[in-house]
Amino acid sequence: MTASGAEAALFWVLAPLMVLAALGLLFARKAVHAAVCVMFVMVGLAILYVAQEAPFLGVVQVVVYTGAVMMLFLFVLMLVGVDAADSLTETIKGQRWVGVLLGLGLVVVLLGVIAQATFPPAVGLAEANAVTNPVALARVLLGDYVLAMEVVGVLLVTAALAGLVLTHRRRLSVRPTQRVLAAARVAALPQGRTLTPLPAPGVYAQNNAMDTPALGPDGEPLPHSVPRVLRIRGQERSATAVLAEEETLVARDDLRLIGVGPTSGEAVPAPVGLVETTSGASPGSTTGGTGTTGEDEDGGVR
Amino acid sequence: MEITNYLGLAAILFAIGATTVLLRRNAIVVFMGVELMLNATNLAFVTFARIHGDVTGQVLAFFVMVVAAAEVVVGLAIIITIFRSRRSASVDDVNLLNS
Structure with a gap:
C-alpha cells in the first residue's frame, strides 16, 4: 500500500524541515535555540502521527512533549543560565571526528537495513481504527497491557517523588526572622551598608x-x-x-x-x-x- | 510514496540525536538529543503499526512517551542538583571520580 498523494506532499514538505531543525539541535550555539528546534521537530512528528492514522498519539505528542517536556527543558535552561555556552576545548582527543564518523555510520547502517529489508504489504489501520483510534488503543492498553500500565503508573509516582527529593534543599541554619535581619543591617553600618533603600x-x-x-x-x-x-x-x-x-x-x-x-x-x-x-x-x-x-x-x- | 519513507526519516532523526549525545558538552542539549532519539523510535513504532494494521505499535509508542516524561523529570532534577553544587551544566566538568 502506498500513501496518498496528499500524504506524500505533506511528508516531503515536513521531512526536510524536520531534518533541518534536528540539525539545528546539533549545531546551535545556544541551548535555547536548540530547544526551539527540538520543539519544531516534535510538532512535525505530531502532524505525521495524525497523517499516519494515529490521531490520539498526535494529540498526546503535542500535549506531553511540546507542552510539558520541552517547557520543563526551558525552565531548567532559565535556572541554569540561558547563555551557558559550550566549551570548545576537547577533553578527549579527536572526539569530534569520531562522533561525526559514528553518526554518519549509524545513518548509513540504518538506512541500509531499511532499504534491504522486505516489508510485508502494508495493511493500514482502517480496520483496526473502525471503532475510532482512541477506543482501539484503549482496548489494547487496558486488555493486553494492564500490568505494564500499572507498572508505568508506579514509575510515574516514583519519578515525581524523585524530582521532589532531588531538588529539595535541606536548610542548614535557622531561618532568619525580621528582627535578626534588621539587627544584621544595623551591625553592618560600619562596613558601609546603608539602612535606607539604594538611590534610584x-x-x-x-x-x-x-x-x-x-x-x-x-x-x-x-x-x-x-x-x-x-x-x-x-x-x-x-x-x-x-x-x-x-x-x-x-x-x-x-x-x-x-x-x-x-x-x-x-x-x-x-x-x-x-x-x-x-x-x-x-x-x-x-x-x-x-x-x-x-x-x-x-x-x-x- | 512508500510508507517505508517514514522509517528512513526516523533513522535520520535517530542518528542526529545520537550524534548530538556524542558531540555536545552541555548536559541539557545532550538530554534533548536523547529525547530526539526516543521520538524517532516512536515514529518507527507508529509506522510499523500502520504497516501491520495493528494498534499495538501505537500502544508501545504511548509507553515510550510516558517513560520519557518520567525520565525527563529525574534527569533534569539531577542536572539542577549538579549545577547547584558545581555551577556548571557541562558534562566535562563532572569528573569527580576521575583520579
Missing part, C-alpha cells in the same frame, strides 16, 4: 534610564544607583558622558538661537530666557547640587 538611577534633561548613575549632593556620581546586574555586565553609562552630551546640545541650541536673534527683533528676549532655563536644567545637577540641599527638584540629585 539618575534623571537628566535628555536621559532617564536605568543605566545612568544619579549624582550625589556633592555632584559625584553614585555607582550603586545603577542596578548591580548592569554594573557587572559593564553596560553602565558614565554621568560625565551624559552631561557632556547635554552640554553639546545646549551649546548647539545657543548657537541656533543666536543665529535667529537678529532677524526678528522681539524674539531676542524670549530665547535668552529659554537658553537660561535649559542650560540651568542640565548642568544644574552638577553645580546647583553642591551648595544647596539634596532635595533639589532636579532628578539628577538623589
Whole structure:
C-alpha cells in the first residue's frame, strides 16, 4: 500500500524541515535555540502521527512533549543560565571526528537495513481504527497491557517523588526572622551598608534610564544607583558622558538661537530666557547640587 | 510514496540525536538529543503499526512517551542538583571520580 498523494506532499514538505531543525539541535550555539528546534521537530512528528492514522498519539505528542517536556527543558535552561555556552576545548582527543564518523555510520547502517529489508504489504489501520483510534488503543492498553500500565503508573509516582527529593534543599541554619535581619543591617553600618533603600538611577534633561548613575549632593556620581546586574555586565553609562552630551546640545541650541536673534527683533528676549532655563536644567545637577540641599527638584540629585 | 519513507526519516532523526549525545558538552542539549532519539523510535513504532494494521505499535509508542516524561523529570532534577553544587551544566566538568 502506498500513501496518498496528499500524504506524500505533506511528508516531503515536513521531512526536510524536520531534518533541518534536528540539525539545528546539533549545531546551535545556544541551548535555547536548540530547544526551539527540538520543539519544531516534535510538532512535525505530531502532524505525521495524525497523517499516519494515529490521531490520539498526535494529540498526546503535542500535549506531553511540546507542552510539558520541552517547557520543563526551558525552565531548567532559565535556572541554569540561558547563555551557558559550550566549551570548545576537547577533553578527549579527536572526539569530534569520531562522533561525526559514528553518526554518519549509524545513518548509513540504518538506512541500509531499511532499504534491504522486505516489508510485508502494508495493511493500514482502517480496520483496526473502525471503532475510532482512541477506543482501539484503549482496548489494547487496558486488555493486553494492564500490568505494564500499572507498572508505568508506579514509575510515574516514583519519578515525581524523585524530582521532589532531588531538588529539595535541606536548610542548614535557622531561618532568619525580621528582627535578626534588621539587627544584621544595623551591625553592618560600619562596613558601609546603608539602612535606607539604594538611590534610584539618575534623571537628566535628555536621559532617564536605568543605566545612568544619579549624582550625589556633592555632584559625584553614585555607582550603586545603577542596578548591580548592569554594573557587572559593564553596560553602565558614565554621568560625565551624559552631561557632556547635554552640554553639546545646549551649546548647539545657543548657537541656533543666536543665529535667529537678529532677524526678528522681539524674539531676542524670549530665547535668552529659554537658553537660561535649559542650560540651568542640565548642568544644574552638577553645580546647583553642591551648595544647596539634596532635595533639589532636579532628578539628577538623589 | 512508500510508507517505508517514514522509517528512513526516523533513522535520520535517530542518528542526529545520537550524534548530538556524542558531540555536545552541555548536559541539557545532550538530554534533548536523547529525547530526539526516543521520538524517532516512536515514529518507527507508529509506522510499523500502520504497516501491520495493528494498534499495538501505537500502544508501545504511548509507553515510550510516558517513560520519557518520567525520565525527563529525574534527569533534569539531577542536572539542577549538579549545577547547584558545581555551577556548571557541562558534562566535562563532572569528573569527580576521575583520579
